[in-house]
Amino acid sequence: MSAVAIRDAYDVAVVGAGPAGLAAATVCAKAGLSTVLLDEQASAGGQIYRAITETPVREKPVLGESYWRGAALVEAFRSSGAEHVAGATVWSLTREREIGVSVGGGAQLTGARRVILCTGALERPFPIPGWTLPGVMTAGAAQILLKSAGLVASGRTVLAGCGPLLWLLAWQYLNAGANIDAILDTTAEENRTRALPHVPRFLLSGYFLEGLKLVRAVKREVRVISGVTALRAIGDTGVRSVAFRRHGDVEETRLADTLLLHQGVAPNVNLALSAGVEHRWDESQLCWAPVLDDEGNSSVEGIAVAGDGAGIAGAQAAEWRGRLAAIAAARALGFSVPAVEEARARRELKRCLRGRAFLDTLYRPAKSFRQPSGDTIVCRCEEVTARQITDTVALGCPGPNQMKAFLRCGMGLCQGRLCGLTVTELIAEGRGVPPQQVGYYRLRPPVKPITVAELAALPKTEAAVKAVVRI
Amino acid sequence: MFQRLPLEPSGSTVGISIDGRRVEARAGDTVAAAMLAAGVVRCRTTPVSGAPRAPYCMMGVCFDCLVTIDGVGSRQGCLVRVREGMRIEMQQGARELGK
Ligand code: FES
Numbered sequence: 001m002s003a004v005a006i007r008d009a010y011d012v013a014v015v016g017a018g019p020a021g022l023a024a025a026t027v028c029a030k031a032g033l034s035t036v037l038l039d040e041q042a043s044a045g046g047q048i049y050r051a052i053t054e055t056p057v058r059e060k061p062v063l064g065e066s067y068w069r070g071a072a073l074v075e076a077f078r079s080s081g082a083e084h085v086a087g088a089t090v091w092s093l094t095r096e097r098e099i100g101v102s103v104g105g106g107a108q109l110t111g112a113r114r115v116i117l118c119t120g121a122l123e124r125p126f127p128i129p130g131w132t133l134p135g136v137m138t139a140g141a142a143q144i145l146l147k148s149a150g151l152v153a154s155g156r157t158v159l160a161g162c163g164p165l166l167w168l169l170a171w172q173y174l175n176a177g178a179n180i181d182a183i184l185d186t187t188a189e190e191n192r193t194r195a196l197p198h199v200p201r202f203l204l205s206g207y208f209l210e211g212l213k214l215v216r217a218v219k220r221e222v223r224v225i226s227g228v229t230a231l232r233a234i235g236d237t238g239v240r241s242v243a244f245r246r247h248g249d250v251e252e253t254r255l256a257d258t259l260l261l262h263q264g265v266a267p268n269v270n271l272a273l274s275a276g277v278e279h280r281w282d283e284s285q286l287c288w289a290p291v292l293d294d295e296g297n298s299s300v301e302g303i304a305v306a307g308d309g310a311g312i313a314g315a316q317a318a319e320w321r322g323r324l325a326a327i328a329a330a331r332a333l334g335f336s337v338p339a340v341e342e343a344r345a346r347r348e349l350k351r352c353l354r355g356r357a358f359l360d361t362l363y364r365p366a367k368s369f370r371q372p373s374g375d376t377i378v379c380r381c382e383e384v385t386a387r388q389i390t391d392t393v394a395l396g397c398p399g400p401n402q403m404k405a406f407l408r409c410g411m412g413l414c415q416g417r418l419c420g421l422t423v424t425e426l427i428a429e430g431r432g433v434p435p436q437q438v439g440y441y442r443l444r445p446p447v448k449p450i451t452v453a454e455l456a457a458l459p460k461t462e463a464a465v466k467a468v469v470r471i
Numbered sequence: 472m473f474q475r476l477p478l479e480p481s482g483s484t485v486g487i488s489i490d491g492r493r494v495e496a497r498a499g500d501t502v503a504a505a506m507l508a509a510g511v512v513r514c515r516t517t518p519v520s521g522a523p524r525a526p527y528c529m530m531g532v533c534f535d536c537l538v539t540i541d542g543v544g545s546r547q548g549c550l551v552r553v554r555e556g557m558r559i560e561m562q563q564g565a566r567e568l569g570k
Pocket of ligand 1: 536547548
């Protein structure tokens with residue numbers, strides 16, 4: 001079954017239609033390369049510009065200028081000549097750049113001389129007691145519902161955590177006339193002092209005024225409780241209330257029908273890891289990031305990574321990194337791109353990165369929210385608790401892969417996306433070694449579950465033979 | 472609980488069923504969004520403890536939105552768009568045999 005005609009081979013395949021992917025595919029196609037953009041969502045934009053061409057939220061000020069910037073990007077992409085395959089889940093990528101992709105329930109294989117991975121970011125796990133209850137979701141999820149469906153939480157809504165997205169969502173909710181009961185701010189007090197030396201560069205980044213305006217607007221209208229050091233979602237079949245504590249204070253409780261959590265984002269590394277791209281632990285962003293040269297080339301010949309998947313830097317930086325990776329790919333294949341374009345991309349990228357150290361330091365999530373304890377669920381799929389993990393470390397379990405064998409943790413459908421960072425950190429803490437030494441889950445294709453029937457319908461390749469089945 | 476912002480009047484709808492209940496969904500919505508809009512508070516129960524779950528990430532990574540769509544189990548509701556006549560059922564535990 002082949003729902004969409006995907007060719008057997010392209011010059012360049014770009015995975016992910018967010019800012020990096022759109023920009024990269026546009027540059028490649030314009031340079032004359034046969035280019036395909038594979039994306040899981042039904043329409044282009046990625047998460048940051050989600051539903052940009054079709055959002056039912058027509059009043060532009062609701063989502064704000066930073067959102068609508070995406071429209072021009074999609075526009076340029078559409079006139080570039082690149083092929084767009086929407087609803088396409090890429091489930092495997094080999095070192096030889098063979099790509100396994102599933103569209104509308106039909107698996108296909110394609111290949112490219114160059115691959116640019118623009119798989120973006122995921123929200124960092126926020127393992128608190130009760131985070132699996134219906135009614136608890138990520139702030140990003142709420143934002144997607146707003147952008148793509150014009151839906152906002154009704155009833156008592158509490159936001160909790162830290163990071164730019166939390167404030168942006170609060171601001172968009174207020175613009176939309178939605179109600180927010182309270183924001184429980186978990187930004188660690190010491191972060192504010194630590195971030196001070198980075199203020200001057202942040203002031204030059206262009207994000208400063210925008211950010212300040214937004215936070216102020218939210219604080220004027222919503223009760224913000226800062227210095228929160230512990231959080232619990234309480235409920236039986238769904239969240240009913242949220243309990244929180246500030247430093248040594250007694251625990252307070254607020255009723256909540258919806259609890260929206262957020263503590264930053266981390267690179268979505270699964271596909272790159274499964275292709276064998278070398279990654280290192282980034283201590284300033286507390287996540288795994290691919291090892292790349294200044295053009296985005298990875299340790300695997302012909303595979304580059306751009307956008308937030310290359311390290312968190314935001315939508316604008318993603319765009320410029322996408323262009324740089326595309327320029328490098330075009331040149332490697334013997335196509336020319338004017339040198340001024342490259343110079344401009346480097347200049348703009350540098351400008352976008354100026355504010356990063358400030359944001360990374362200020363919004364570094366507190367240890368207590370990254371390394372849970374007791375009965376708090378860490379692996380949502382297999383319902384493995386923090387205590388089970390720390391106990392297993394105490395028994396001598398050295399890393400995530402062994403942990404998987406002992407506890408099935410990371411073995412579920414999400415393939416570690418919601419627990420991987422937590423597990424690495426818990427093991428590192430328990431063993432008293434840096435996360436780099438602990439490592440991450442070994443990931444193999446398919447990196448997204450597909451059915452046996454889909455695989456069986458494929459021409460037999462090594463990837464297909466090795467592949468496993470979804471439960 | 473989620474509610475719809477006042478939308479453009481031209482927005483069209485499609486008829487779907489959720490666990491046998493007929494619901495008008497906004498054309499273009501994902502299954503997960505349509506369920507939340509219809510006041511459905513959970514999509515599935517977990518295979519391990521039977522605990523209820525609902526969409527958590529809305530971007531295809533958490534798999535908490537798994538539902539049975541037109542008889543096919545373990546579909547990610549947040550990645551599939553509603554279609555006229557679509558039958559959506561809550562999923563109990565692991566994907567049932569034959570689905
Ligand atoms: S809500 Fe997370 S995968 Fe659908």
